[in-house]
Amino acid sequence: MYKELFRKPVNRRGLLRGAAYGFGLFGLSDLLGDKTAFAATAQNPMAPRAPHFTPRAKRVIFLFMHGGPSSIDIFDPKPRLYRDHGKPLPFKRPLAFDDEHPAGPLMKPLWDFHPGGESGIPVSDLFPHLRDVVDELCIIRSMVGEGVDHGAALLQTFTGTSTFTRPSMGSWTIYGLGSENENLPGFITIKPTLSHGGAKNWSSAFLPGIYQGTAIGHAGLEIETLRAEPIEYLIQKELTGEQQRYELEMLENINRRHAAMRRYDPELEARIQSFELAARMQVEAPEAFNVESESQATKKLYGLDDPVTADFAWQCLLARRLAERDVRYIQCTHSYKWDQHTNLFSLHSQNALEVDRPIAGLIRDLKSRDLLKDTLVIWAGEFGRTPVSEGGDGRDHNPYGYTIWMAGGGVKAGFVYGATDDIGYHAVEDRMHIHDFHATVLHLLGMDHEKLTHRFSGRDFRLTDVAGVVAEKILA
Amino acid sequence: MAPNPSLALLFGLLSPLLPAQEVDRELFEKSIRPILVERCVACHNPAVLEGGLDLTSAEGFAKGATTGPLLHPEAPERSRLLAAISYEERVKMPPDGRLEPEALDALRAWVEMGAPWPNNAGPVAVSAPSNATPAFTEEQRSYWAFQPIGDPTPPAVAGSSASAIDRFLLAKLEAEGLEPAPPAGKLTLLRRVTYDLTGLPPTEDEIRNFVSDDSPSAFEAVVERLLASPRYGERWGRHWLDVARYADSTGNDEDHRYPHAWRYRDYVIRAFNEDLPYDRFVQEQVAGDLLPAEDGGEVNVRGIVATGFLALGPKALAQQDKKRMLYDVYDEQLDVVSKAFFGLTVTCARCHDHKFDPIPTRDYYSMVSIFARTQSFADATTHVAKLLSRPLVPESTYEIYRRAQNRILHKKADIQQVVDQALARRNEQLLPETEAYMLAAERVYGGSEDTDADADAEAVANSLGLEPDLLESWVAYLTPRDIPRPHMLAWREASPGARSEQARAYGEQDRARVAVWNVSIEERWSEILSLRPEMEEPPPRRPEVLEGTDRFFYDVHFHEDGPMAVSEEAYEDVFSAETFTRLRSLGEQLEALEKAAPPTPPMATAVAEGEPVLQKVFLRGDYRSLGEDAPVGFVSILGDDHPPPDPSGSGRLELAQWLTDPEHPLTARVMVNRVWQWHFGEGLVRTPSNFGKMGEAPSHPDLLDFLARRFVESGWSVKDLHRRILRSSAYRMSSDITPEAYARDPENRFLSHFSRRRLAVEELRDGLLAIDGSLDLSMGGTLDDGVGTDLENSNERLSLDPLTIHRRLVYLPLRRANLPTLLGLFDFGDAVNSVAKRASTNVPPQALFMMNSDFVAERAGNLAASLLEETDGDVAQRIDRAYLTILNRYATAEEIESGGDYLEQFVHDGPGDLAVHDAWKSFCKILIASNEFIYVD
Helix, strand or coil: HHHHCCCCCCCHHHHHHHHHHCCCCCCCHHHHHCCCHHHHCCCCCCCCCCCCCCCCCEEEEEEEEECCCCHHHHCCCCCCHHHCCCCCCCCCCCCCCCCCCCCCEEEECCCCEEEEECEEEEEECCHHHHHCCHHEEEEEEEECCCCCCHHHHHHHHCCCCCCCCCCHHHHHHHHHHHCCCCCCEEEECCCCCCCCCCCHCCCCCCCCHCCCCCCEEECCCCCHHHHHHHCCCCCCCCCCCHHHHHHHHHHHHHHHHHHHHCCCCCHHHHHHHHHHHHHHHHHHHHHHCCHHHHHHHHHHHHHHCCHHHHHHHHHHHHHHHHHHHCCCCCEHHHHHHCCCCCHHHHHHHHHHHHHHHHHHHHHHHHHHHHCCHHHEEEECCCCCHHHHHHCEEEEEEECCCCEEEECCCCCCCCEECEEEEECCCCCECCCCCCCHHHHHHHCCCCCCCCCCCEEECCEEEECCCCCCCCCCHEEE | CCCHHHHHHCCCCCCCCCCCCHHHHHHHHHHHHHHHHHHHCCCCCCCCCHCCCCCCCHHHHHCCCCEEECCCCCHHHCCCHHHHHHCCCCCCCCCCCCHHHHHHHHHHHHCCCCCCCCCCCCCCCCCCCCCCCCCCCCCHCCCHHHHHCCCCCCCCCCCCCCHHHHHHHHHHHHCCCCCCCCCCHHHHHHHHHHHHHHCCCHHHHHHHHHHHHHCCCCHHHHHHHHHHHHHHHHHHHHHHHHHHCCCCCCCCCCCCEECCCCHHHHHHHHHHHHCCCHHHHHHHHHHHHCCCCCCCCCCCCCHHHHHHHHHHCCCCCCCCCCHHHHHHHHHHCCCCCCCCCCCCHHHHHHHCCCCCCCCCHHHHHHHHHHHHHHEEECCCCCCCCCCCEEEEEHHHHHHHHHHHHHHHHHHHHHHHHHHHHHHHHHHHHHHHHHHHHHHHHHHHHHHHHHHCCCCCCHHHHHHHHHHHHHHHHHHHHHCCCCCCCCCHHEEEEECHHHHHHHHHHHHHHHHHEEEEEEEHHHHHHHHHHHHHCCCCCCCCCCCCCCCCCCHHHHHHHHHHCCCCCCHHHHHHHCCCCHHHHHHHHHHHHHHHHHHCCCCCCEECCCCCCCCCCCCCHHHHHHCCCCCCCCCCCCCCHCCCCEEEEEEECCHHHHHHHCCCCCCCCCCCHHHHHHHHHHHHHCCCCCCCCCCCCCCCCCCHHHHCCCCCHHHHCCCCCCCHHHHHHHHHHHEEEECCCCCHHHHHCCCCCCCCCCEEEEHHHHHHHHHHHHCCCECCCCCCCCCCCCCCCCCCCCCCCCCCCCCCEEEEECCCCCCCCCCCHHHHCCCCCCCCCCCCCCCCCHHHHHHHHHHHHHHHHHHHHHHCCCHHHHHHCCCCHHHHHHHHHHHCCCCCHHHHHHHHHHHHHHCCCCCCCHHHHHHHHHHHHHHCHHHHEEEEE
């Protein structure tokens, strides 16, 4: 095993002595030589597992717009808002984030809408690049959540509930399906936010710890910092390959001698194996993170060459590289940008500038590499924003009817699902509650959300609690 | 089916545009289910099945009653259901009174729609009958954990002088046909008990002393030494902190710091070190603030701090449904109290009677009412709720502090007032010229063709008699941006001819706004003056400027780059000498006040008595659906022969007394079981926080009772319990497993041998720091500055790094939302849920930590250096010492030989000294990474 990894043969007395303990010093390496053997390792909780039924998507890339982008200014045009601009809200305001300040009047969209692609689906001038690929998108205009503040909304978006600590959607995904790449974590979240639930949004809660998301830095870090060591402890900084191999072989030798003197403890063998898997990760994972090795054309496609778009371009391009390597669940986060209680025009413009080209680039790149067909791309904030103004030139949070979109992975392309009322406050048609959203994503991955359960504290838990209906209409 | 308009009107809460399926669901949940719950299912449920009818599910409803289906297939209006509820025919339902007209209408309308029962609706909850003590079955009453604690005699075991614990265990082993393992070797035992009691490895001296002590009491002496060590409280206090879900922040949405949480942590550590009787420990954590101070002091500092147990839970501070936020907090408090102290999952009964244990919903609300009558927030009504901190000094002392703070705030208001007046004068003088500045600025930044684009601000200002600096600011502000500002569009797009008119419009609007602002400032000032000279209250807040409502005004006057804004540094340049002198003297007065003010008194994150609440049962857990009264009470199946709580208090004091009654069937059992588990890896009951039906029955019920009874008799002494357990032969057995034992009892429930265990993250990390001599053993206090910083997405949101700070891990503050990755890596738990038992996993990322972390490399390097430094060149001795330090045993001859080979053949192309050091470092790293280090036999 270590021989394969670090290339040079070792034949020294100190190591050979270990063979006397009858375990065949490197016998395990053969067992771990290929993916089938990896799958067959009984104790490996990350071994790939069969889904409940044929999946439409094999993996997820979740593009999270932290703060709450304004749906009615981007994807959900409302003519009445132009007509009634300045008039009061025509009904009682639902539970709102900021009740201390009276709601302002209705405010018209600040950007013009134009139809895009052959489908002619309207997208506002905030996202011109995305409009060019709108024929790939399945736009869901009827999302409904319960959290009116960021923390509750993030936690519900990612774990189904804000009241309790529950496993995240990514954790449930790899708990259900395992991973097809033994050298990389199955659930990777790039530059996640540390606020509004922080790590709870990618935690495994009561699922075994191995199912928690692996964070690549956090939102506060520059990508330059992350390039050097994207995952903690993945890089050996002191030893040469040969030295490390020598060290690991001695360790295995000592561990086998120790195990030979202690019978009937499968833990000891499991830990020996964990070092072999770790060595494999160390050798193979850094290549996956080498975004620099991409062609100039690809870097340009994502906007890696422009300081305005470079951060999110790096995230999206890394996501594609990880998707190519069968990482099951990948999240990119644009944080914490989209919370415009005031100054909506300037700041939403700036935010959109940062992500529009990278996201459109990702869609095109996945498409051209034939990865889009089994990669489910999701774009979402934790909620949308109100049709009434706040602070004069901003909008408040609105979880009662907002837009997200999906692409690839078995959803209809160039399709619009659901609708909000005529001012864009409440979802009224084909409402998709966050539980329904979760049920649908799991369904696309080949899992029945009612069967994906884990027993904890005397009860079977689900991502969707006791709710969730699959949105059949969006399935391709 | 589309709802008809009258129906939409009837269910006024529903949005008229909801899709049919959602309408059905909302209608059912909002209007139908409550009727079923309140009026029907107490009799028409699967257990009682009155009239053969079950109304708790769609199936039951469809099946109907013994007399037939409820609905008429063709004519809904003639259905049996409507006939019964109409009270106009023979069968009148519900029998205890006709439904309210609204309920009748709702049911009628629903039946006319075809009685849609939505999919996944979930069963209709059956609540306990009104105002009746819940009747428990004999089976429920006789459940083992609810029985009084027995006083079993240890069974006689043939030819043995075994301890009482061993006699219970041996009897069971014998019955199972198993043999106990032989005693563990001395060094194995020393490593085991030292990690167990202190979380640290034995030192070389301790090893040598124990090996050379041949007296029969050698082990007892070690136990006494370890129990007396302050390290003991740090290790065992941490066990309790797991149960108490201790952390230093609120977690959930906002993750605000609990700035005084560390005092509770220190209290727990001290309680274990001082062997505070466990009953007192329980009482203080529930109601310490209500108990007199043991030292006779005016303030029960220890008691207030101890209530951190209730106060330090996760909280969703920004939850906007504030009542729900509060009841989620009470639920969390009840959850940790019930799991930690009496091992029942009471909170399962929040929405419905407990499904497995005899805990009715009413019991839940009776207990929740205790926390509803307790204060957990300083202010729960604000946008982001404010946490409660309690001063740990007498009220009079705190009052002096509070007044001093008010005086400081009033002095700051004085300063602000001088500044505001100076600004007002400046505005009066300069604002009439806004138009001139705007037009001049336009000439400089070159907004259109007819201006000279290269104009210099200073030259333009001089030519027009304007202030050059101010003009520069206007130029900077008015220069067009890439992303246009909506409020500046009119100016930007004005034609050359319309420009002066636009400038006037902007200027006039701004002057009008400034006039309004000046009035609000003066109004506040008179309000402040009305509070003088007493200064009982802090000054009212400054009027708020909503930046977006008049962005031009906000930007020009308040933005740091605004042309009319004046930064503190610029006061001297901009204001008159007289004003500046006045400001300076006020500043000196402020400084003097701050210097003279008493320091912030010590505070605790704690709870206090709250307002009385008349608690009712919330049907289905929804506070909008009220059921019967739920007066303060406890778990009724455990007996309600306790005096009713004083109605003026919260009931916490009575709860504390109820919990620590020596006859309480659970409190002592639950604690001795925890202590047993922390010694042996598994409890006698392997679900330590769930003694209910979904938990596991005890493997040795008599032993559990024996220990519980002795525990109470000893005055609830935890250290006494340790001694009893550690003196047993069971604790000193080898961890070797025989084939027979493995075949018969692979999980070792009968303790035929000692169970090997992996080190916990604290032992691993503290142990490694201890081994290379870099562990900082100072105790207590906080490592965080101030009382809270909360910068979004920044490092302020991270917990401190346990790999670079070398205090014991128990002293590092824990940010719930962002625990250090090391903790997640080695199964710490989440510090949100009460953890009864840590997990123990084996995953590749842990191996990577051993292989590649700077932390492990640094420990190995330090060890290598000290090995090379301290002995005189004998490789065998050095290898032996490495084994002794890291694995706490001597190396075998064979290990010395193979280690020597390893070191000799370590390939290195650097200079000799470095090669030797690196080889030793690698060797130490191997021992650290080895299974033998991380597993304790």
